Amino acid sequence: MTAVLEVEDLTVRFYAEEGVVTAVDGLSYRIEAGETFGVVGESGAGKSVAALSVLGLIDSPGRIEGGEVRFEGEDLLSMDESALRSVRGDGIGTVFQDARAALNPVYTVGEQIAETIEHHLEYAPSTARDRAIRLLDRVGIADAETRYSDYPHEFSGGMCQRAAIAMALSCDPELIVADEPTTALDVTVEARILDLLAELADEFDVAVQLVTHDLGVIAGTCDRAMVMYAGEAVETAPVEELYYDPKHPYTAGLMSAIPRVGDDDDRLPTIPGTMPDPIDPPPGCRFHPRCPFAEEACTRTDPALVDPETGEAATLDDDRAAACLEYTEGLSGGLDYSVEVAGGTGEHVEKAIDEREEGGSDE
Amino acid sequence: MSDSAEPVLRVEGLKTHYDSTDGFLDRLFGRSRRVRAVDGVDFELREGETLGVVGESGCGKTTLARSVLRLIEPTAGSVYHRGEDLTALSSAELRDRRTDLQYVFQDPLSSLNPRLTAGDVVGEPLDVHGLATGSERDERVRELLETVGLNANYADRYPHEFSGGQQQRLGIARALAVEPEVIVCDEPVSALDASVQSQVLNLLSDLQEEFGLSYVFIAHDLRVVEHVSDRVAVMYLGEFVERGPTDAVFEPPHHPYTEALLSAIPEPDPLWDGDGIRLTGTVPSPIDPPDGCRFHTRCPRLVPDANSDLPADVWRSVAALARRAASADDVTSLTATRGADDRTARLGESTRRSGGSSPRSDPATGSGPTEASRETFGGLVREEFDLPETLPDADAEETLGEAIDALYDDRIGTAATLLEPAFTSPCERHHPPEYEVGVDHGIACLRYDDGFDEEAGTFEEGAEPAGSV
Structure with a gap:
């Protein structure tokens, strides 16, 4: 397997009037030839900015501050505009x-x-x-x-x-960057466009970076996926592992928040609160104010992306990585959630997040 | 629960048509174009329940929602609130009614006046209806903000x-201010992120419990609708095609449209096999909706003609050709694109890698399909409509052959006339009434007519479906 695209330690900042927004902070990922790679997160997670960086389409007041974007081994960030133009469209x-x-x-x-x-x-x-x-x-x-x-x-x-x-x-091209390609479409049309994308990716042997906020879209079309939160990757995994064995509490929360057909619960599990202010993100783990398992350590230490099995720093070649202190220092309470596969047929997955506070507030 | 027999809201034969006649010339030539956005809808909303309305964009969901509260004036039909017809009220009377009937809009920000503070947004209905003044008003505003989970100190923002x-919470607080009975929610969560969406859905269900509200809940996301609704109505081109209790609608028997919507839900499970029904095309124009069942142009379960001996799917393919021929004005639109079976990628590959700057050309592809041989032409037509080389039924094959001959001679009209008698579905001729398939569960599809023979997949010989012709 060769990587078509390697993004390493990419940082993009926007210099807005109100302050500096770090839209993408030290992001690394790779996309293999011919694979479909999903990037999922809520608005403000930085997924579109990451996609635009790959295309060299970040404009003032935004600036790519650091890192490399290697397409077929060549760094796009150091290319001049005309070389970049030929990569765009052609590659x-x-x-x-x-x-x-x-x-x-x-x-x-x-x-x-x-x-x-x-x-x-x-x-x-x-x-x-x-x-x-x-x-x-x-x-x-x-x-x-x-x-x-x-x-x-x-x-x-x-x-x-x-x-x-x-x-x-x-x-x-070798790679297609698709930024929320079906978000504006009806379900019936969406399903057909997703089928088409998958079919063509296969037929033309092209890799796809599929950016979306919908975990349902990722499940049906991608080989691997990355979950982003507040400018950072919090988890990367092959889709089956991501859905059946999520390692980051944000991934688990996001999945449990989707209403599912056939689910009789009156209330939906929620992730309390909203995305943090991008100008002034919380210290430590950015997810800690909304995380039901957050402990004191989470407010101080920003967790690195590690292999959840070994706790060693994740490299570009790792398929599985998560950024939670549980996998390095260990949380005293652990991560107390489980995945239930309902019906025994594997048709639906339901996530039960125990001890999750049902905060109704947006604050 | 004063009178449980009388629903809170009863809608009868509601129609809302827009006039989209384009300017002077259209008027001069008397070309009027009526958009039949809502075309005869009936429903009841009972106390404390949520009625979900789903459908694709262009089905008339929003027009329906607005017509029910007379935010758009309906063309015909009645909306009874507690037995009184809203469509007959004067605007002053209607304004008084607004204390019982409220609306939450899809786009939270554009539905809020940017020049009013949060406190005034929520307080405005109190002022308009003279419900509270002075310190009482301020107290009520703080209370409302807290009810929807906003910090009362944010009233000045x-x-x-x-x-x-939070904006959507504000919109909900504004609707709650007058202590309404009914809130019509038009896609209240579709602009929100997944994690926030679930918060707002939970809020709506808490409020329903606390204040005994009834909701009409419009949404395109079936997952959301299934979660919030007690009963569901599925809308297509201005009409309800299926309605019933949520569980019943989400379980078979289905209207084919409901079935297609259900199988299109992107399921968040990588092992889920979603290769269900895929609808072709988009919702037809409501200016000139299809005759008979409005869904027949896209229906994967179109009922074949009773006299046909062809397998149903082959019959449907020929019927699709017949329909296209009846409306096409150019033969090329009835054939597959020439060379389409060559892999586009490969074609690019072969010429592209040879470098050099001189423009080059692909192998000649010829011009119009009618310049190809009769045989090739026939193949192209069959390819476009997924038809086998010969139909398994001799009579049908003969008709099809003659039709293709006619097309080859550029006589589209003749081809359409040839195909029409044998390849017109009962669905094209009969507008299906709503058939009762269970308790409180109705489906408007001819397949549920008594005359429909399930095994044969057609109507019994001589049986005429009930629907109006």
């Missing part, structure tokens, strides 16, 4: 949340895809057009030849996202 | 100083 394709906004409203959808192909692959216009039509057809746009000349406003939301996927694939 | 979850 890395992108799919954004709002596909309609990502498409230029005054050019036809087909022209935009063909233009990318002409530019990056140096195709003749007519050949680029043919390729664009075949791509549109491949991503499931009926009557692609006629639709080629439609403008983005003539496409539905789901079709725009399909066109965006066609554009991302148009130059045969 | 402005909405933008709150987080999304």
